[in-house]
Amino acid sequence: MRNIKYIIVSIILYMLYIILQVNVFSNLPILGVMPNLFVIFVIYLSVFSYDNVTPSILAVVFGAIYDVAYGSFLGLYALLGFLIVTITTLFCNRVSLEPKIGMMLYVFIVTFFAEIFLGIIQILLTGSTFMLGDFVTIVLVASIYNFILTLLIHPIFSGYLKDRNDSTKVLGRYR
Amino acid sequence: MRKGNSILKISAYVLVIILLLVIVIWTNRQREGTVVETVLSYTVIPVQRGISYFSSWITGSHEIFPQIDELKKKNNELNSENENLKKQLADYQLALQENKMLKEQMNLTQKYPELKTLSSVVIADSTNNWNQILVINQGKNDGVEVGMTVISDKGLVGYVKEVHDNTSKVLCVTDSGSSVSGRVTKTKEAIVCRGELGLQEKSQMKLMYIPTDVSLAVGDIVETSGMGGVYKKGITIGEVVEVVEANNTLETYAIVQTAVDFSTLEYVLVVLE
Numbered sequence: 001m002r003n004i005k006y007i008i009v010s011i012i013l014y015m016l017y018i019i020l021q022v023n024v025f026s027n028l029p030i031l032g033v034m035p036n037l038f039v040i041f042v043i044y045l046s047v048f049s050y051d052n053v054t055p056s057i058l059a060v061v062f063g064a065i066y067d068v069a070y071g072s073f074l075g076l077y078a079l080l081g082f083l084i085v086t087i088t089t090l091f092c093n094r095v096s097l098e099p100k101i102g103m104m105l106y107v108f109i110v111t112f113f114a115e116i117f118l119g120i121i122q123i124l125l126t127g128s129t130f131m132l133g134d135f136v137t138i139v140l141v142a143s144i145y146n147f148i149l150t151l152l153i154h155p156i157f158s159g160y161l162k163d164r165n166d167s168t169k170v171l172g173r174y175r
Numbered sequence: 176m177r178k179g180n181s182i183l184k185i186s187a188y189v190l191v192i193i194l195l196l197v198i199v200i201w202t203n204r205q206r207e208g209t210v211v212e213t214v215l216s217y218t219v220i221p222v223q224r225g226i227s228y229f230s231s232w233i234t235g236s237h238e239i240f241p242q243i244d245e246l247k248k249k250n251n252e253l254n255s256e257n258e259n260l261k262k263q264l265a266d267y268q269l270a271l272q273e274n275k276m277l278k279e280q281m282n283l284t285q286k287y288p289e290l291k292t293l294s295s296v297v298i299a300d301s302t303n304n305w306n307q308i309l310v311i312n313q314g315k316n317d318g319v320e321v322g323m324t325v326i327s328d329k330g331l332v333g334y335v336k337e338v339h340d341n342t343s344k345v346l347c348v349t350d351s352g353s354s355v356s357g358r359v360t361k362t363k364e365a366i367v368c369r370g371e372l373g374l375q376e377k378s379q380m381k382l383m384y385i386p387t388d389v390s391l392a393v394g395d396i397v398e399t400s401g402m403g404g405v406y407k408k409g410i411t412i413g414e415v416v417e418v419v420e421a422n423n424t425l426e427t428y429a430i431v432q433t434a435v436d437f438s439t440l441e442y443v444l445v446v447l448e
């Protein structure tokens with residue numbers, strides 16, 4: 001039951017993410033760079049999950065839909081989503097992402113590597129010229145943008161995250 | 176047993192990653208959508224269109240709110256009159272929007288009368304930092320094919336990279352992976368225009384491989400040469416805004432401000448022939 005609830009909430013949040021990314025943040029660039037809300041969305045998708053398989057499947061499906069609708073290469077965001085879920089799930093088993101600063105730093109680091117990954121794929125597959133200055137600017141500004149956005153987003157989810165972690169702990173005792 | 180399980184798990188993860196990487200590399204070419212993409216696009220496109228219309232509705236409506244606030248301040252005697260005014264204003268704005276759209280479409284077809292074109296609406300523009308792709312509301316069902324040139328009333332936009340039943344993706348000329356064979360309108364000298372990462376968000380391109388004997392100056396207009404077979408000949412690309420000269424061909428380059436402002440692009444024409 002809670003998995004169904006989780007999937008429904010994920011779909012609603014995904015639609016919200018698309019609206020924000022396509023209609024809002026594509027018009028609000030900082031130094032010509034947009035935030036990567038997909039990274040934030042997938043991190044929260046992993047953090048709120050009750051198992052490892054559901055968020056992986058959802059991330060691949062949501063990533064593939066994004067690729068079909070707006071992307072340049074089919075499977076790129078699906079792969080990115082899968083990697084983020086895998087890493088976040090592993091990370092969550094060791095460190096709590098409940099504190100705001102912890103989550104902000106985690107989003108910063110993941111965005112940093114995600115943008116490098118996307119940039120390298122773009123350069124390799126399209127034969128674009130590698131411009132170090134522009135590359136670093138995009139990676140850093142996107143990471144900082146996501147870092148700031150997490151500051152605004154995290155308070156909305158932190159309460160739910162605490163409840164979810166508490167309920168998991170209680171259930172864990174009777175396993 | 177536990178070790179065997181973890182090896183199986185790791186193998187599954189690696190397999191998924193390899194599979195997705197193969198898909199990414201395989202789809203990096205001009206192509207028609209696969210069956211899976213077509214099915215996905217049928218589910219995504221209505222939502223995408225809805226979002227697009229919702230967005231334009233919001234943009235259109237926010238101008239009315241101050242008027243509504245003003246109406247509320249008026250006294251009771253003027254209320255009915257104000258209601259009429261409000262209705263008229265809404266009609267006027269709709270008419271204005273329609274007029275703008277028709278004018279743009281008219282300009283487009285008048286500028287290139289020799290070309291058989293199809294007018295399209297941009298339903299989504301670039302949504303990430305690494306490439307510049309537009310989604311338009313015409314697809315395979317409307318006669319759009321992969322590789323077709325896309326223009327606007329100002330000049331060259333790009334070409335159709337991917338086509339689905341009801342939508343298509345257009346790779347803009349400013350995309351960092353895009354390259355256009357061009358020529359200087361005044362002197363007819365051939366040059367190559369390339370999109371570049373730091374320039375794409377400013378709607379600019381880089382002119383490369385400029386022979387040392389070519390006289391290029393700020394203000395020169397650059398157009399497509401028709402060579403390479405991707406773009407039609409004689410479509411305006413943009414205007415030279417900076418020339419960086421060097422002793423050899425490889426180091427000399429120029430910056431071109433594209434005629435099309437990609438951040439405000441709403442309507443485009445797909446060249447059908």
